[in-house]
Amino acid sequence: MNDLEPQAVLSWVERFIARIDDRVQELTELDRRSGDGDFGTNMVTALTRAKAKLSPSPADAGAAFSSLSTAFLEHSGGTSGPLFGMWFREFALAGQGGPAFSTALLADAARNGVAAVRRLGSASVGDRTMVDAMAPAADALAEAAENDVPAVRALRLAAEAARAGADSTSSIIARRGRASYVGEAALGAPDPGAVAVALFFESADGS
Amino acid sequence: MNDLEPQAVLSWVERFIARIDDRVQELTELDRRSGDGDFGTNMVTALTRAKAKLSPSPADAGAAFSSLSTAFLEHSGGTSGPLFGMWFREFALAGQGGPAFSTALLADAARNGVAAVRRLGSASVGDRTMVDAMAPAADALAEAAENDVPAVRALRLAAEAARAGADSTSSIIARRGRASYVGEAALGAPDPGAVAVALFFESADGS
Amino acid sequence: MAAHQLVNDPQELVGEALEGLELSQRGRLRWNRDPSFVIRADDRRPYKVGVLSGGGSGHEPLHTGFVGYGMLDAAVPGAVFASPTAIQIQAATEAVDDGRGVVHVVKNYTGDVLNFTIAAEISGDIRIETVLVDDDLATDTSVEGGPGRRGTAAVVAVEKICGAAAERGADLSTVATLGRRVAGNARTMSLALRACTHPGQSVPSFDLEAGQVEFGVGIHGERGVRQIPVAPADELVAALTEPVADDLGLSRGDAVFVIVNGLGSTHQLELLAAYRQVTRLLDARGVTVARQLVGSYVTALDMAGCSVTLIRADEELVGLWDDPVRTAALTW
Amino acid sequence: MAAHQLVNDPQELVGEALEGLELSQRGRLRWNRDPSFVIRADDRRPYKVGVLSGGGSGHEPLHTGFVGYGMLDAAVPGAVFASPTAIQIQAATEAVDDGRGVVHVVKNYTGDVLNFTIAAEISGDIRIETVLVDDDLATDTSVEGGPGRRGTAAVVAVEKICGAAAERGADLSTVATLGRRVAGNARTMSLALRACTHPGQSVPSFDLEAGQVEFGVGIHGERGVRQIPVAPADELVAALTEPVADDLGLSRGDAVFVIVNGLGSTHQLELLAAYRQVTRLLDARGVTVARQLVGSYVTALDMAGCSVTLIRADEELVGLWDDPVRTAALTW
Numbered sequence A, B: 001m002n003d004l005e006p007q008a009v010l011s012w013v014e015r016f017i018a019r020i021d022d023r024v025q026e027l028t029e030l031d032r033r034s035g036d037g038d039f040g041t042n043m044v045t046a047l048t049r050a051k052a053k054l055s056p057s058p059a060d061a062g063a064a065f066s067s068l069s070t071a072f073l074e075h076s077g078g079t080s081g082p083l084f085g086m087w088f089r090e091f092a093l094a095g096q097g098g099p100a101f102s103t104a105l106l107a108d109a110a111r112n113g114v115a116a117v118r119r120l121g122s123a124s125v126g127d128r129t130m131v132d133a134m135a136p137a138a139d140a141l142a143e144a145a146e147n148d149v150p151a152v153r154a155l156r157l158a159a160e161a162a163r164a165g166a167d168s169t170s171s172i173i174a175r176r177g178r179a180s181y182v183g184e185a186a187l188g189a190p191d192p193g194a195v196a197v198a199l200f201f202e203s204a205d206g207s
Numbered sequence C, D: 001m002a003a004h005q006l007v008n009d010p011q012e013l014v015g016e017a018l019e020g021l022e023l024s025q026r027g028r029l030r031w032n033r034d035p036s037f038v039i040r041a042d043d044r045r046p047y048k049v050g051v052l053s054g055g056g057s058g059h060e061p062l063h064t065g066f067v068g069y070g071m072l073d074a075a076v077p078g079a080v081f082a083s084p085t086a087i088q089i090q091a092a093t094e095a096v097d098d099g100r101g102v103v104h105v106v107k108n109y110t111g112d113v114l115n116f117t118i119a120a121e122i123s124g125d126i127r128i129e130t131v132l133v134d135d136d137l138a139t140d141t142s143v144e145g146g147p148g149r150r151g152t153a154a155v156v157a158v159e160k161i162c163g164a165a166a167e168r169g170a171d172l173s174t175v176a177t178l179g180r181r182v183a184g185n186a187r188t189m190s191l192a193l194r195a196c197t198h199p200g201q202s203v204p205s206f207d208l209e210a211g212q213v214e215f216g217v218g219i220h221g222e223r224g225v226r227q228i229p230v231a232p233a234d235e236l237v238a239a240l241t242e243p244v245a246d247d248l249g250l251s252r253g254d255a256v257f258v259i260v261n262g263l264g265s266t267h268q269l270e271l272l273a274a275y276r277q278v279t280r281l282l283d284a285r286g287v288t289v290a291r292q293l294v295g296s297y298v299t300a301l302d303m304a305g306c307s308v309t310l311i312r313a314d315e316e317l318v319g320l321w322d323d324p325v326r327t328a329a330l331t332w
């Protein structure tokens, strides 16, 4: 059985929080190039609250994600807060009441998550947002589920896809939509929201 | 018959208006030394309105004074406005319905006038205000009335008394009351309100 | 052209605003052009004592904003920071007198006192009682023959209480006595964080060094009694409130009306936070807040700063305070 | 320590002000601390549609000052100029829902729209209708996929009309439809004469060269669409009013609600004089003023400046406008 049980999900979330904490300056710097420079702080504020709320013995597979989601929704100092809140909410809902995350369940969560973020933020792939990492990760998980890839490996594939998506934002000059004001100034550096998504999937790997 | 008939009063008031108009800069300069420098303007504003309201054929001996009084009361940009308004009001009331100003009537008006100004402004003789010219003029008129001095001569005596009173303010350093903030800065120059009172009585003489 | 102001000819500002007020009140107020005063145009109950106030403009909503049912019958506006004339006051007094007399609510300034006094003298038969409002503790010096304490934000409470009593049908001396009770039991302290700029001027009425607060200011853009260093709001509010409470001799079990008043450009967020601190200070003394006003009621043009007014309250006054009022700036 | 501000820790200002508001409203409002929202505590009629709004703080009296009978059932304040969170909005929505549904009145800003949308999604069974307010003509660009016009002072009218309809017992879609009719027929233009200063900061949010006016500003201290030279007030007010009237296509016989709104530190004298000029411009077009508000209702901290809002009025809307309202900042 390769599925992710509540304790494994908890460890994943804890590793994610720690990793963002390590990288806060770098993320803030990225937001300074393409936004207003508060992304790192926004993330850490939410994640510090999430950490305080994480139950050491989560009741179900969704519990840790639920804490994450609520913390982001309660915080929402910037655009990323509520979007991450709704994204993690889909992971929480997928795991709610269940004993573990299968690859199929992860694929469901990722698909619903990116759908929620796209619906709420009206960003498409290529707009230089977190969606540029979320969408390929969701696709990777969907493919893995179809091919019965076990959850831990599926997440490694998702992480690779998310990272590639995040990297791709370095060369995007958004011409339409919300990122259009950024222009060439941000060229060469990735979108911080997309990088955070990649860090999330990379944190699944505890080895 | 030496009493002042309505036309004579009108001429007196017209000469007063003209004389203040000539001296506006000087009066303003005096207020600059001992006050806020708006005395000349305050006077001219009121007197211009009075001039426009003067009837060429006044109904009674008080009519021209009534126009003066109302103009000052309607204007009252500074302290002097309402005080002059109430001072002239006593001249208007004394002449109201009457055919002419006798010395006795002028004495009544001046006594009631200075009483009104003292009551309203709570200034005494020696406080470096218009009262320093009004009070001796009233006294001179009272004495003239007792001695049956004709009106035109009585007004000449009043003018001398008012002028002496105004001059005396040059050497007053008010130690109490409203003028106490002036201090030595104003020494050597008279109080503009007192000077205006002297000019008023001096204007009675049309020769 | 002056900075940060929306003005045409500064001389015309007051008249234009009065016209705007009349238009915006759609028949509830009438602006008498000449002589200038603002008077109730609603169905005023006849045979009541008239309640009248006035003073320089630039303090809006005071006084014109308080004309209406349950408060003023008329208000007499002067030019900015200058007394209205005796003729204006006289005309307004005549306009509101029903034969039961008129109460003049007068803030203690030389020009206002002079012109209201003269108006009373020349108003012939009309019975007039004057209520002098002199709540400003900053000017509570014992200089003999001095002008005494200035009148500031407490005037709103005096107008409210007098207006309510008159509306109830109280007679002239009762209305005046109530007004004097409010005024006599009221003290105010004010501070400025930035001076005001007169219409048409481009520089403020005084310079405040960075990091300094002008303490004990009045409502005419004049300097206060001293400068103190900027401090957290709670400390500044305490510096306003404590001497006022001390001067009134407030002690455990007393009840007060509180007015936290903005001087023009201090934001409602700041005033509400200041009110919170006033309640804490009063709590600590065991003093209860009977009723309160928090907002910009008596302004000094666009001055930044605030004042704290405390007024001893009793049951009768609270009842009158609670009576309905319907004016441009105060309605309940 | 910041200049000309009465603040403790700037982070605490909003909470302190909310505490002050609750205290000063003596039982008419309740401030729910966590999650933060302000809710009616009077005897709210049960089984009515809930009317809820919210947004960043610093715009007071908006929105908390409009909570009460005949207007909002609750308001959800964010930090200064920052959206409230979805969790706050959700909690307030649940608190005001009687089962007849809740109308969300939302000013069109990305953060507000996002958080209200999310709140609606996570509020489960509660029936929610959103009324988007986007009256700011300065942001009426046709950029595809752009954020659209900002929501500014028209929100007060939307809240008033929705509140009145809900109080009358109208159902959810009726209340929302009325709100949308108001919002859809509302346009606003604003100008700044001096930028605002954020709590705890000592310099304004932008510099305005002497003699310049920032035209087409919003309510968050951001620059406008262009700078124009200072001019007499009547010209500036015309520059605000004419494009608004044109955009609404107002013509002879039309009637409008007018809101002349101060942005923070512009004096009531100036606002009243500006209102006078608006009435003259409308007169010249043969457009009648149905009703009006003149005052500082939707502020941008202490910004100096004003906005002019016109809203097409009809008999039904005028009736709802006239319905009684009892809130901290609006009562009739």
Ligand SMILES: Nc1ncnc2c1ncn2[C@@H]1O[C@H](COP(=O)(O)OP(=O)(O)O)[C@@H](O)[C@H]1O
Pocket (backbone or CB within 6 Å): A031, A035, A036, A037, A038, A039, A042, A077, A078, A079, A080, A081, A083, A117, A120, A121, A122, A123, A128, A129, A130, A131, A178, A191, A192, A193, A194
């Ligand atoms: N409309 C949108 N849809 C999806 N993601 C978005 C959108 N707008 C911004 N983002 C993401 O949010 C990140 C910035 O977050 P943050 O700094 O918290 O927001 P803000 O721009 O409000 O300061 C961006 O890097 C981007 O990934």
Ligand SMILES: Nc1ncnc2c1ncn2[C@@H]1O[C@H](COP(=O)(O)OP(=O)(O)O)[C@@H](O)[C@H]1O
Pocket (backbone or CB within 6 Å): B031, B035, B036, B037, B038, B039, B042, B077, B078, B079, B080, B081, B083, B117, B120, B121, B122, B123, B128, B129, B130, B131, B178, B191, B192, B193, B194
């Ligand atoms: N209390 C007072 N009683 C009598 N006269 C006074 C008093 N105060 C001032 N004055 C007179 O008023 C004059 C100044 O008038 P004006 O400049 O119009 O008043 P302000 O001082 O208000 O600017 C003084 O020269 C003085 O004669």
Ligand SMILES: [Mg+2]
Pocket (backbone or CB within 6 Å): A031, A035, A036, A037, A038, A039, A078
């Ligand atoms: Mg950012």
Ligand SMILES: [Mg+2]
Pocket (backbone or CB within 6 Å): A036, A038, A077, A078, A079
């Ligand atoms: Mg941000």
Ligand SMILES: [Mg+2]
Pocket (backbone or CB within 6 Å): B031, B035, B036, B037, B038, B039, B078
């Ligand atoms: Mg002078």
Ligand SMILES: [Mg+2]
Pocket (backbone or CB within 6 Å): B036, B038, B077, B078, B079
């Ligand atoms: Mg003067």
